[in-house]
Amino acid sequence: MPELPEVETVRRELENKIKEKIIKEVTIGKTEKIIQRPAPIKFVAQLKDKKIIGLNRRGKYLIICLDSGERLIIHLGMTGVIIYPYDDKTIQLKGLNSKHNHLSLVFTDHTQLVFNDVRRFGKLYLLSNSEEIESINKLGIEPLEDNFTLEVFKKILNSTKKTKIKSFLMNQTFITGLGNIYANEVLFRANIHPLRSILSLTEEEIERLYQEIKTVLTIAIQCGGSTVADEAFRNTSGEKGSFAEKIQVYARQGEPCKKCGQPIEVIRIEGRSSFICPRCQKL
Ligand SMILES: [Zn+2]
Structure with a gap:
């Protein structure tokens, strides 16, 4: 499964590519179990019109910060990938199949971000600024931070x-x-x-x-x-x-x-x- 270096790679790339973009449309796939919280209808509604202001990482979790104070948290699971900018043809050429797209975000500049996951162990959470998840709270020290002496x-x-x-x-x-x-x-x-x-x-x-x-x-x-x-x-x-x-x-x-x-x-x-x-x- 993707470990710290893979998630950090994705974080750095997305920070350059999607910061300041505003989400215009949200589509989710049929595999609703990937969306851990809130309920899928709420998840979609709450993401709309939000601006991406930053990208963080904690362990193997990618954290997309929104201007509302909410955070979209993505765990890639075993086979989760995030493609941006997305278009059907390129991903087919790269051996991925669009039938495994589980989340699509279209931004106001008409570019699209897609979360694709063949084995569906990936997890998505949309949390308010006061909400937390236990699996992140109990994570230990970050090995590349200065405080790891x-x-x-x-x-x-x-x-x-x-x-x-x-x-x-x-x-x-x-x-x-x-x-x-x-x-x-x-x-x-x-x-x-x-x-x-x-x-x-x-x-x-x-x-x-x-x-x-x-x-x-x-x-x-x-x-x-x-x-x-x-x-x-x-x-x-x-x-x-x-x-x-x-x-x-x-x-x-x-x-x-x-x-x-x-x-x-x-x-x-x-x-x-x-x-x-x-x-x-x-x-
Ligand atoms: Zn040896």
Whole structure:
């Protein structure tokens, strides 16, 4: 699923493209379960005539701020993509199908933004300025913000010493934004086995891990995110992200480790595939 770098890619692009635009028409698809709140009729009515004043991100949530104080919050789920400016022909050429369009916003300049989601795990919320959602409230620290220092990282680790390090990285309430691709990459680059407990990590390993979290996410944003075989991520022009070319372990089982040549192995941890080099990442 899209992780921090993919959502940040979309946020940055939309900030340049749709800020100051006014919504003229709103159309929703048949899959109303994507609209979490308010009820679809209200959702459509409340979006009309609103001006977009800014774009934020919290973890894997994209937040579109409106001049009314309301926020349109989008979670891309597994396969959600936002295309702008949208036209039917271009998206077909890029392998997307318009029958999976679930939200369309037409602006007063006649350009159109579309939310397309094949697997329909995406979620949309339209919240007033006082309304909040629990899944966002309980998110942990943003790893690319200045307040995520090594000292703070150590404090968070200390609060949950028995946890296995990969479960820790994947848990959005400690640090938010890492999913399966980037958690695997960070651990490989730091030479740490995903099943190591936090308690067993040395000072040096903790420092390496801290640096790699920042480095991997930063490079991935520069690459416009990752589009890998089983994931459908696209940027707002429908193009794929290029971090996949820099991936060291994710989905590379059987292929040689880029550090030592040993074949990459796959293990299951909490229902997700973990990719490791058995020589570089010792348990
Ligand atoms: Zn290796």
